[in-house]
Amino acid sequence: MDPLEDVLALIGVQSSVSAGLVAGGDWAMTFPPPVGVKFVAVRAGSCHLAVQGSTQRHVLAAGDCCLLTRRARFTLASDLSLPTADARTAFAKARSASPGDTARGHTSGSDRGADGGAPADGLARTGTGEEVFILGGSFDFGERAHALLLDALPPVIVVPAASPAARALDWALAQIEHEVRTQPLGAGLVAEHLATVMLVHVLRLHLTQDASDGGALPGLLAGLADPVVATALRALHAHPARAWTVAALAASVGVSRSTLAARFSRALGHGPLEYLTQWRIALAAQQLRAGNRTLASIATAVGYGSESALSTAFKRVLGTSPRAYLALTTG
Structure with a gap:
């Protein structure tokens, strides 16, 4: 028996992937507290991350991925001192945008919708450029998730691009990016399954790190280490x-x-x-x-x-x- 697999099955992991975020220039965006666990993966460019209630700040570069495990607001920005936009507005526009007739993906300003808002590629946008591309999504769990798993995780788990685990994650993230950008039939379902694969990879990494440094919080992952x-x-x-x-x-x-x-x-x-x-x-x-x-x-x-x-x-x-x-x- 695999206890981690048992627990993930029991608590009912449900993955969802949001529209990709394109950003550039000076920008800052605040996200509402996630219901479960949030993932953020920087595929191009870089940004700063701040989580409400924590004084620690993170710089995420291309190839970096992180999990946010607490119900707390968080901010992604080119500069954390800038005024923030509400992520819900940008992502609502992206959801309402229908796919265009031209190739989807990183579109230019001329590809934006007639109202000047979200382009027809379904990607959320903020700032004035396109040098940053971020994937995001969430994992919703059953009611016993905290006692069985989540309480043992730190508030933020960062997987740097240079780590061996990032190479394993990159395949899943590249496929998620392809589904988000091109939106083929069944894209949402495929991206959700790939996100669950990504979650297991990150939990494996965290388990291995805790085994090597002895810094695990008490919980299932510490036991498995x-x-x-x-x-x-x-x-x-x-x-x-x-x-x-x-x-x-x-x-x-x-x-x-x-x-x-x-x-x-x-x-x-x-x-x-x-x-x-x-x-x-x-x-x-x-x-x-x-x-x-x-x-x-x-x-x-x-x-x-x-x-x-x-x-x-x-x-x-x-x-x-x-x-x-x-x-x-x-x-």
């Missing part, structure tokens, strides 16, 4: 209904109980049985939403001997009973 904890996580994900004890799990990994408990706590911030409870409840919540199993069968499938045992654990983790949870999520 520890070979002992990763082996234990694979066992828990493969058999969540098993009556696990710390001793039995440690024996399956080939370490002592105290070693497993210490490494699990250091990597994830809590012990293996606490993680197992969270994972079982996440699985139970998913099966409840699917609506094709009884509560008793769900309890058995995730390792609880009765409905009442599942209900007790469910309420402890999510703060509500399974039936109340189902009523809330199904509206």
Whole structure:
């Protein structure tokens, strides 16, 4: 079993790719807080990035890519001291523009719409030139995403163009750019799938970096970076209904109980049985939403001997009973 793949499937990653952004000259654009995780990839030129609530500033050059993992406004600009335009206005114009009869892509001023706004290529524009081209999109997740994955990520993850990981990302980003610029049939669907590929590459990179520098925040990725904890996580994900004890799990990994408990706590911030409870409840919540199993069968499938045992654990983790949870999520 692949715990990262399990979690991404469980939390329901939905990717979306926005219109490309063409910019030049003096420009600054502020974006609203993303619902999930935002990605920004600079394909040509360079820009500055500032995220609300952080004093850190980033310079993104051609080939750089970053993930923004918090719900906070952010600004992209040639100069962060400039007055900012609202990104929503520019991207609304791009969405309303229909493809033109001429070749799409970086168009000149003569290709702009009759109202002087967005050109018919569907790209958003700001500033006075065209030397900067930026791809963007977002990843929306299910309600358990923060506890299972996002809380363990830093607010900004930057993948520099010079890094080995950027070369792996470049293929996916080049294909996304092609879909955004040329808009062939099915472009949106293809770009969304490619964006998910890009997300997995960035998470792999972050996992590898954390393993090498020891700077991971507690969470799933930190656990996967520890070979002992990763082996234990694979066992828990493969058999969540098993009556696990710390001793039995440690024996399956080939370490002592105290070693497993210490490494699990250091990597994830809590012990293996606490993680197992969270994972079982996440699985139970998913099966409840699917609506094709009884509560008793769900309890058995995730390792609880009765409905009442599942209900007790469910309420402890999510703060509500399974039936109340189902009523809330199904509206």
